[in-house]
Amino acid sequence: MKRTFQLFSLLAIAALLLCLPGKLSITAKALAQDKTPLAPAAPSAPSGQDKTPATPSTLPTPEMQRLAKFYVGTWDYTETYPKSAFSPQGGQNTGVYTSELGPGGNSLVNHFHSRGQVGDFEAILVMTWDPKEKAYKQYLFGNDFPGAVIETGQWEGDTLVYRGEFSADGMKFALRNATKLTAPGKISSEEFSSTNGAPETLLVNIAATKRP
Numbered sequence: 001m002k003r004t005f006q007l008f009s010l011l012a013i014a015a016l017l018l019c020l021p022g023k024l025s026i027t028a029k030a031l032a033q034d035k036t037p038l039a040p041a042a043p044s045a046p047s048g049q050d051k052t053p054a055t056p057s058t059l060p061t062p063e064m065q066r067l068a069k070f071y072v073g074t075w076d077y078t079e080t081y082p083k084s085a086f087s088p089q090g091g092q093n094t095g096v097y098t099s100e101l102g103p104g105g106n107s108l109v110n111h112f113h114s115r116g117q118v119g120d121f122e123a124i125l126v127m128t129w130d131p132k133e134k135a136y137k138q139y140l141f142g143n144d145f146p147g148a149v150i151e152t153g154q155w156e157g158d159t160l161v162y163r164g165e166f167s168a169d170g171m172k173f174a175l176r177n178a179t180k181l182t183a184p185g186k187i188s189s190e191e192f193s194s195t196n197g198a199p200e201t202l203l204v205n206i207a208a209t210k211r212p
Contacts, residue, residue: 059104059105059106060104060105060106061106061129061131063129063136064105064106064107064108064128064129065105067108067127067136068101068105068108071099071108072099072100072101072108073098073099073210073211074096074097074098074099074210074211075096075097075098075099075208075209075210075211076094076095076096076097076208076209076211077094077095077096077097077112077114077206077207077208077209078092078093078094078206078207078208079092079093079094079095079114079116079118079204079205079206080092080204080205080206080207081093081118081203081204082202082204082205084201084202084203086203087118089117091116091117091118092116092117092118093114093115093116093117093118093119093121094114094115094116095112095113095114095115095121096112096113096114097110097111097112097208098110098111098112102126102128106128106129107126107127107128108126108127108128109124109125109126110124110125110126110127111123111124111125112125120143121142121143121144122142122143123140123141123142123143124140124141125138125139125140125141126138126139127139133152135152135153135154136152136153136154136160136162137150137151137152137153138150138151138153138162149164149166150164151163151164151175151177152164156178158180158181159178159179159180160178160179160180161176161177161178161179162175162176162177162179163175163176163177171195171196172195172196172197173193173194173195174193174194174197174200175191175192175193175194176191176192176193176194176200177189177190177191177192178190178192182207185209185210186207186208186209186210187207187208188205188206188207188208189205189206189207189208190202190204190205190206191203191204191206
């Protein structure tokens with residue numbers, strides 16, 4: 001049971017920074033100020049030769065650019081756990097979450113680690129956009145389980161919702177994570193779980209603030 005709870009917690013933290021609505025008024029300013037290159041520039045033609053106009057790159061995808069423009073950086077976060085069957089006493093953890101571009105900007109590689117009353121959670125998360133599924137995919141590798149957990153995400157209005165399923169301790173669990181921006185540089189994420197088809201219950205609420 002403890003191992004299952006730690007997996008829930010890692011999944012909640014993994015999705016906490018994924019919702020950054022495109023309609024935000026700060027979008028244009030952020031894009032103008034962000035000078036981080038998302039892909040290498042094409043080499044220039046040798047001196048004296050004709051230069052062929054560059055073809056605009058189709059990579060990284062607009063979906064990944066949307067995440068990267070706001071998401072890359074370092075975030076401080078707090079996990080708040082209500083009392084539940086997985087966390088009878090409830091409690092809080094604090095941690096640091098870092099995100100950086102993967103090769104060509106076509107993925108994000110994230111590291112996070114939290115400690116506190118509820119436990120010690122550490123993981124690596126790789127996010128990408130799958131054009132065939134037309135959905136976000138995330139692959140989570142944690143400190144307390146083998147293999148990887150895979151989840152699929154889509155926008156629902158201004159909230160990014162990730163869903164996934166897995167089996168452990170002889171039970172089937174369904175997860176839903178809903179994340180949204182609450183103010184510039186601040187986000188909130190809630191992780192809900194359902195066991196063997198029962199109604200959802202709140203597992204954890206996470207609040208994060210981006211460092212300057």
